[in-house]
Amino acid sequence: MRHIISLLLENESGALSRVAGLFSARGYNIEALTVAPTEDPTVSRMTIVTRGDERVIEQITKQLNKLIDVIKVLDISEADHIERELMLVKVRAKDQEREEIKRLADIFRGRIIDVTASSYVIEMTGASPKLDAFLANLAKDWIIEVVRSGPTGILRGERGLHL
Amino acid sequence: MDLSGAEIVVQALKDEGVEFIFGYPGGAVLHIYDALFGQEEVKHVLVRHEQGATHMADGYARATGKPGVVLATSGPGATNLVTGIATAYMDSSPLVVLTGQVPTPVIGSDAFQECDTVGITRPCVKHNFLVKDRHKLAETIKKAFYIATTGRPGPVLVDIPKDITDPKVKIPYHYPKTVHLRSYNPTVKGNPRQIRKAAELILEAKRPMIYSGGGVILGEASEELRELTRWLGFPITSTLMGLGAYPGTDRQFLGMLGMHGTYEANMAMHECDVLLAVGARFDDRVTGKLDEFCPYAKIIHIDVDPSSISKNVLVDIPIVGQAKPVLAELLVQLKASGRRPEAEALSAWWEQIERWRALDCLRYDRESSLIKPQYVVEQLWQVTRGKAYVTSDVGQHQMWVAQYYKFDYPRRWINSGGLGTMGFGLPAAIGVKLAFPEEDVVCVTGEASIQMCIQELSTALQYKTPIKIVNLNNRYMGMVRQWQEFTYESRYSHSYMDALPDFVKLAEAYGHVGMLIEKPQDVRPALEEAFSMKDKLVFLDFITDRTENVYPMVEAGKAQHQMRLPPWISPERELA
Ligand SMILES: Cc1cc2nc3c(=O)[nH]c(=O)nc-3n(C[C@H](O)[C@H](O)[C@H](O)COP(=O)(O)OP(=O)(O)OC[C@H]3O[C@@H](n4cnc5c(N)ncnc54)[C@H](O)[C@@H]3O)c2cc1C
Ligand SMILES: Cc1ncc(C[n+]2csc(CCOP(=O)(O)OP(=O)(O)O)c2C)c(N)n1
Ligand SMILES: [Mg+2]
Numbered sequence: 003m004r005h006i007i008s009l010l011l012e013n014e015s016g017a018l019s020r021v022a023g024l025f026s027a028r029g030y031n032i033e034a035l036t037v038a039p040t041e042d043p044t045v046s047r048m049t050i051v052t053r054g055d056e057r058v059i060e061q062i063t064k065q066l067n068k069l070i071d072v073i074k075v076l077d078i079s080e081a082d083h084i085e086r087e088l089m090l091v092k093v094r095a096k097d098q099e100r101e102e103i104k105r106l107a108d109i110f111r112g113r114i115i116d117v118t119a120s121s122y123v124i125e126m127t128g129a130s131p132k133l134d135a136f137l138a139n140l141a142k143d144w145i146i147e148v149v150r151s152g153p154t155g156i157l158r159g160e161r162g163l164h165l
Numbered sequence: 166m167d168l169s170g171a172e173i174v175v176q177a178l179k180d181e182g183v184e185f186i187f188g189y190p191g192g193a194v195l196h197i198y199d200a201l202f203g204q205e206e207v208k209h210v211l212v213r214h215e216q217g218a219t220h221m222a223d224g225y226a227r228a229t230g231k232p233g234v235v236l237a238t239s240g241p242g243a244t245n246l247v248t249g250i251a252t253a254y255m256d257s258s259p260l261v262v263l264t265g266q267v268p269t270p271v272i273g274s275d276a277f278q279e280c281d282t283v284g285i286t287r288p289c290v291k292h293n294f295l296v297k298d299r300h301k302l303a304e305t306i307k308k309a310f311y312i313a314t315t316g317r318p319g320p321v322l323v324d325i326p327k328d329i330t331d332p333k334v335k336i337p338y339h340y341p342k343t344v345h346l347r348s349y350n351p352t353v354k355g356n357p358r359q360i361r362k363a364a365e366l367i368l369e370a371k372r373p374m375i376y377s378g379g380g381v382i383l384g385e386a387s388e389e390l391r392e393l394t395r396w397l398g399f400p401i402t403s404t405l406m407g408l409g410a411y412p413g414t415d416r417q418f419l420g421m422l423g424m425h426g427t428y429e430a431n432m433a434m435h436e437c438d439v440l441l442a443v444g445a446r447f448d449d450r451v452t453g454k455l456d457e458f459c460p461y462a463k464i465i466h467i468d469v470d471p472s473s474i475s476k477n478v479l480v481d482i483p484i485v486g487q488a489k490p491v492l493a494e495l496l497v498q499l500k501a502s503g504r505r506p507e508a509e510a511l512s513a514w515w516e517q518i519e520r521w522r523a524l525d526c527l528r529y530d531r532e533s534s535l536i537k538p539q540y541v542v543e544q545l546w547q548v549t550r551g552k553a554y555v556t557s558d559v560g561q562h563q564m565w566v567a568q569y570y571k572f573d574y575p576r577r578w579i580n581s582g583g584l585g586t587m588g589f590g591l592p593a594a595i596g597v598k599l600a601f602p603e604e605d606v607v608c609v610t611g612e613a614s615i616q617m618c619i620q621e622l623s624t625a626l627q628y629k630t631p632i633k634i635v636n637l638n639n640r641y642m643g644m645v646r647q648w649q650e651f652t653y654e655s656r657y658s659h660s661y662m663d664a665l666p667d668f669v670k671l672a673e674a675y676g677h678v679g680m681l682i683e684k685p686q687d688v689r690p691a692l693e694e695a696f697s698m699k700d701k702l703v704f705l706d707f708i709t710d711r712t713e714n715v716y717p718m719v720e721a722g723k724a725q726h727q728m729r730l731p732p733w734i735s736p737e738r739e740l741a
Contacts, residue, residue: 070346
């Protein structure tokens with residue numbers, strides 16, 4: 003099962019490598035990892051996408067909690083949550099393809115944010131499967147470059163992960 | 166009070182009440198060494214190899230319960246510490262390790278004796294710090310002591326760049342009395358509802374069993390464990406790391422469990438219906454084949470570290486908390502219930518256990534003309550009246566101590582269980598002897614292990630630590646040879662010890678006393694003589710039966726009740 007684990011950690015050098023080191027040392031898989039400071043510059047928020055059965059995920063959360071720099075851990079995929087990922091795609095766009103790509107981007111609520119005579123850069127946010135679906139709809143030879151941020155997520159409703 | 170960084174380090178150690186610091190100098194820590202000069206409060210013990218410093222500090226910590234402190238220089242000084250830090254980490258031993266680092270401005274430039282100490286040690290410390298601002302030095306040292314000694318203890322390293330300790334730059338010194346870390350709040354008390362559930366389950370048990378581990382010793386919960394176990398009248402076993410928490414000579418104690426556990430302990434584990442695990446981490450040397458571990462048992466697990474719970478074995482009633490308050494609360498609740506364990510079921514269970522015990526699985530040939538290693542340990546136990554502090558290295562000799570030295574007190578048995586570090590025993594014994602100069606301190610070792618930190622014989626002379634070394638010399642890496650005998654058709658690939666030194670001369674060369682013992686009848690007198698030499702380190706080289714094996718043994722892939730017993734014992738025949 004795919005899980006999205008959110009954590010708050012001390013914004014200190016080394017904190018990221020403690021988390022990354024934990025995953026590699028214990029053989030847990032990381033599909034994606036994003037991290038940035040929060041409104042409180044001493045605290046970073048990290049989102050990790052991982053896979054594993056219930057017991058593995060339980061160990062991952064416990065091991066993360068055990069790291070001294072980690073303040074809070076929450077498996078947000080256990081609750082009602084919103085997931086968003088940012089993607090930038092550079093595509094070859096010439097002749098009649100220009101229209102077709104634009105239409106496709108519109109359908110997926112993407113925005114074209116850079117245009118040249120032969121290319122577009124499309125910006126798109128959404129849950130990761132939507133971004134996957136968009137890429138699947140582009141012909142292989144259109145794509146020049148894909149940049150994805152990795153998912154971030156937040157709980158719905160009033161409940162939140164904060165200090 | 167204005168102090169330099171170097172003076173802050175030394176003053177912080179004093180404020181922390183540190184008695185000993187085990188270290189070795191070098192460029193990056195010379196400012197700190199200068200600040201140590203001429204003061205007597207913190208006694209510096211100069212080792213002969215940095216690995217020795219970590220094991221000494223570790224031995225000191227395990228015997229006293231106080232953190233062990235280490236000081237080493239950058240680069241090779243720091244890398245030499247790694248084995249000892251990892252050893253402490255695996256056995257949850259509290260160490261505070263201070264290392265020098267190259268000056269801040271040159272970090273990352275491959276400067277002389279630079280290495281990424283924080284990076285190298287990250288996976289084997291509870292936490293580590295690089296101090297980049299001298300104003301944070303005192304607070305960081307305080308945090309290191311706090312983290313090392315609270316919750317599940319462990320080693321904490323503080324890496325200090327040389328410019329931070331510059332004697333010319335003085336700043337106001339303040340050592341905080343307490344620190345608070347918002348990201349670190351170890352649990353102390355257990356959840357009362359979980360404890361009540363545990364009490365109920367315990368009172369329902371027909372074939373109960375207590376499985377106690379190193380956490381009981383680390384958590385100073387020996388008294389509570391004894392009281393609870395006696396009140397319940399339950400059988401109890403212990404891991405290698407927990408020996409001594411419950412008296413080894415008590416009738417309710419079934420001996421160690423696991424790979425080299427007793428027949429009765431492993432059988433009782435296998436057959437029990439309720440298992441109370443406390444401060445034990447279900448290590449693979451204990452469980453054997455996981456899916457056949459305690460197949461009939463509902464399991465209660467008390468542990469201060471949530472990640473130890475349901476890591477290897479799924480448990481029914483987890484209780485996160487310190488062993489001491491949880492066991493005390495458990496007993497309170499049991500007493501308050503007005504009930505007692507079911508007497509009839511319990512006595513039937515004890516009858517079964519006594520049948521297993523009657524097999525006497527630790528019996529060995531006492532008529533042999535060769536020195537049996539088990540005999541040496543038994544005699545050691547008698548001569549020291551079971552009261553010595555015993556350290557060991559790793560191998561067969563370690564297991565024989567665990568089986569034949571009946572530890573009645575906690576913190577007396579000091580060995581490397583988790584990492585299994587050969588070379589641990591001698592420096593650890595020196596650390597213990599420094600803490601308890603009046604007590605008997607023995608290192609039981611093998612001729613292979615002892616050579617891994619033999620240089621510390623020199624430290625032992627300098628600091629007058631008259632420990633006794635019992636070398637069970639089988640001219641083999643016995644434990645390796647045993648595995649080769651059992652699983653590689655006796656192909657003894659590189660497990661013999663050729664070209665051994667003359668240990669008697671070696672001991673003498675280091676300024677100590679050496680004794681060679683070759684006959685069984687000389688074992689006892691030699692031990693008595695050695696222990697009568699109160700102010701001498703005595704190296705006793707016992708030439709033992711070289712083919713002796715450690716039994717029982719749960720071989721790889723086997724379940725805990727499928728023990729290999731010595732050829733002269735047959736449960737089928739004897740228990741029929
Ligand atoms: C050659 C060799 C053979 C071995 N054979 C055996 C064998 O036959 N049998 C055996 O048992 N071991 C054996 N071992 C040792 C084994 O590898 C493990 O080190 C050992 O079993 C672990 O002991 P433990 O479960 O008590 O855990 P420890 O490593 O002592 O861990 C302590 C546990 O208690 C918890 N804890 C810490 N403080 C507290 C507290 N205050 N309150 C509550 N919980 C706390 C910790 O979180 C941890 O889970 C062998 C080792 C070697 C080298
Ligand atoms: C540093 C280190 N290297 C290798 C091992 C693997 N090992 C475990 S026991 C053992 C043999 C120990 O021989 P000895 O000290 O003579 O003890 P004996 O088993 O003969 O009692 C070895 C090599 C280890 N535990 N530690
Ligand atoms: Mg040997």
